Amino acid sequence: MSTSGAEEGALEMPRLPTGFRIDGWELDAVIGSGGWGTVYEARAVADGTIAAVKVLPTGALAPGQRAALGELVAREVRFSAEANHPHLVRTHAVCTVDAPDLPALDGAIALVMDRAEASLRQALDAAGTGGPIPDAVRILRGVAAGLAHMHGAGWVHGDLKPANVLLGADGAVWLADFGLATELEGTHAYVPPLGTLDHVPPEWWSQRTGADGTVVRPTADIWAFGVLAHQVLTGGLHPFPGATARARSLAAQAYARGTAPLRLDAGLDENWRRLIEDCLVPDHAGRLRHTAASLSARIEQLASPRGRRRLLPVAAVALAAVSAAAIAGAALLGGGGGEADEDQGRGTPADVTGAHSPAAGEIPEDSDVPEALRPVIVKAAHRCTDAEVTPAFLAAMLKAESGFDVNAARPASDEYGIAMWTPSVFRAWAVDGDGDGDKDYRSPPDAISTMSLYVCWLDQQFKKADMPAEDLPALMAAGYRTSDRTVITEGGVPERVRPHVDKVLRYLAAYER
Numbered sequence: 001m002s003t004s005g006a007e008e009g010a011l012e013m014p015r016l017p018t019g020f021r022i023d024g025w026e027l028d029a030v031i032g033s034g035g036w037g038t039v040y041e042a043r044a045v046a047d048g049t050i051a052a053v054k055v056l057p058t059g060a061l062a063p064g065q066r067a068a069l070g071e072l073v074a075r076e077v078r079f080s081a082e083a084n085h086p087h088l089v090r091t092h093a094v095c096t097v098d099a100p101d102l103p104a105l106d107g108a109i110a111l112v113m114d115r116a117e118a119s120l121r122q123a124l125d126a127a128g129t130g131g132p133i134p135d136a137v138r139i140l141r142g143v144a145a146g147l148a149h150m151h152g153a154g155w156v157h158g159d160l161k162p163a164n165v166l167l168g169a170d171g172a173v174w175l176a177d178f179g180l181a182t183e184l185e186g187t188h189a190y191v192p193p194l195g196t197l198d199h200v201p202p203e204w205w206s207q208r209t210g211a212d213g214t215v216v217r218p219t220a221d222i223w224a225f226g227v228l229a230h231q232v233l234t235g236g237l238h239p240f241p242g243a244t245a246r247a248r249s250l251a252a253q254a255y256a257r258g259t260a261p262l263r264l265d266a267g268l269d270e271n272w273r274r275l276i277e278d279c280l281v282p283d284h285a286g287r288l289r290h291t292a293a294s295l296s297a298r299i300e301q302l303a304s305p306r307g308r309r310r311l312l313p314v315a316a317v318a319l320a321a322v323s324a325a326a327i328a329g330a331a332l333l334g335g336g337g338g339e340a341d342e343d344q345g346r347g348t349p350a351d352v353t354g355a356h357s358p359a360a361g362e363i364p365e366d367s368d369v370p371e372a373l374r375p376v377i378v379k380a381a382h383r384c385t386d387a388e389v390t391p392a393f394l395a396a397m398l399k400a401e402s403g404f405d406v407n408a409a410r411p412a413s414d415e416y417g418i419a420m421w422t423p424s425v426f427r428a429w430a431v432d433g434d435g436d437g438d439k440d441y442r443s444p445p446d447a448i449s450t451m452s453l454y455v456c457w458l459d460q461q462f463k464k465a466d467m468p469a470e471d472l473p474a475l476m477a478a479g480y481r482t483s484d485r486t487v488i489t490e491g492g493v494p495e496r497v498r499p500h501v502d503k504v505l506r507y508l509a510a511y512e513r
């Protein structure tokens with residue numbers, strides 16, 4: 001992965017003169033330039049309304065640059081137009097620059113946005129180190145809420161960092177710069193291999209970059225949020241030591257490999273420390289339990305008068321923290337960590353994810369499920385505390401997917417092994433089910449445990465989308481063959497996978513008897 005093409009590509013950015021008009025907007029001074037565009041102050045000719053106009057040129061670039069930029073611009077325009085949330089910067093208009101005398105800018109796209117007073121990067125630079133910057137909690141609340149909205153809408157930001165958090169007048173906090181924002185199809189999405197070294201999760205370094213770019217998942221934003229929260233609460237200190245971004249990223253990778261401990265700033269309040277530690281869980285699968293929604297709920301709690309009282313050092317130590325993220329994590333990944341034992345419930349996904357007892361849903365003795373697989377399936381199912389993901393359900397899925405054939409293969413659709421994983425998708429979710437230190441879609445314990453984790457996540461997405469509870473097994477089976485978004489968008493089981501889903505339901509009925 002390269003760092004931001006912005007920094008390394010050093011595209012020479014042409015500028016439009018002061019007074020230049022784009023539709024009904026007149027440009028004023030340049031606020032700043034990023035890798036892909038220049039942001040100007042602007043005012044509406046009609047009524048003097050102040051705005052910021054980001055001009056994204058697409059002409060006058062080398063062919064390779066144009067392809068990359070065109071993609072980024074398309075993403076930014078598309079997301080900006082769709083984003084509608086108090087913590088996402090608002091785009092009022094998307095215009096085209098008409099400047100025949102300036103070929104480099106003629107035809108450029110201009111996004112007319114709310115004008116911020118500063119970026120969080122500037123606020124961090126202005127603050128002294130050694131404690132939270134002014135309005136730290138309010139800023140983190142806004143960032144977490146904006147991120148939760150994005151993830152809820154099926155988007156990943158992909159480039160969360162202080163420069164992309166804007167602070168408006170009257171205390172507004174907006175996420176901005178959606179050039180790398182990308183829509184999730186299934187479990188993850190692809191963005192060009194850009195991003196910012198200081199805020200990318202450790203797994204970026206071991207991911208292969210295919211033609212589609214680098215895989216990006218919501219958990220990458222969660223990692224970035226952890227880094228950003230540490231910076232905001234310590235006056236700008238990065239959680240990993242190092243004088244340069246490269247050194248800090250090497251330190252983060254050493255931590256992820258287990259060769260260096262996580263050493264957060266000693267001055268951090270205990271509750272915030274835990275929250276940051278949760279965001280900085282070294283691997284993607286472990287981080288899955290801390291969703292943006294659960295972090296946001298947790299931060300709201302910390303920011304509430306009761307929460308603030310608990311932030312007093314003594315009280316913070318004395319009171320056991322109620323962690324919404326821990327609840328969400330327990331819900332997704334099943335018991336295990338101590339956190340899962342903490343106070344459960346209260347308006348979180350855990351409300352709909354009562355743990356099922358280990359005895360429930362075992363596979364009938366006289367079924368056709370191979371003996372050797374039964375304990376593997378039961379163990380995998382118990383990784384998920386959502387009641388619908390039972391051993392019988394996983395067994396029915398495996399029978400429909402591969403007929404329990406560990407060597408099954410459908411090369412035409414790039415699907416292999418007992419759970420018919422597509423290798424690239426498997427990598428995004430992989431669980432080491434047999435504990436051999438390797439995650440292999442051809443290993444039944446790995447493939448089945450990963451299936452359990454994935455259908456567990458699908459189950460929760462469908463519950464969040466208020467889909468009928470009685471349809472959840474069918475929806476999970478359909479989501480496994482398509483994606484969560486496809487099922488949600490189509491409002492149920494897509495017709496093309498109906499025969500497969502019917503098979504799963506038939507097998508399930510037989511195993512549940």
Ligand SMILES: Nc1ncnc2c1ncn2[C@@H]1O[C@H](COP(=O)(O)OP(=O)(O)OP(=O)(O)O)[C@@H](O)[C@H]1O
Pocket residue numbers: 004006007031032033034035036037038039052054089113114115116117118119163164166176177
């Ligand atoms: N709506 C806005 N209001 C005020 N300033 C803004 C606005 N949007 C961006 N800026 C500022 O304009 C400058 C350029 O922003 P831009 O998004 O183009 O690049 P960047 O985020 O700095 O870098 P990159 O896009 O390469 O990651 C930054 O200083 C940013 O804080």
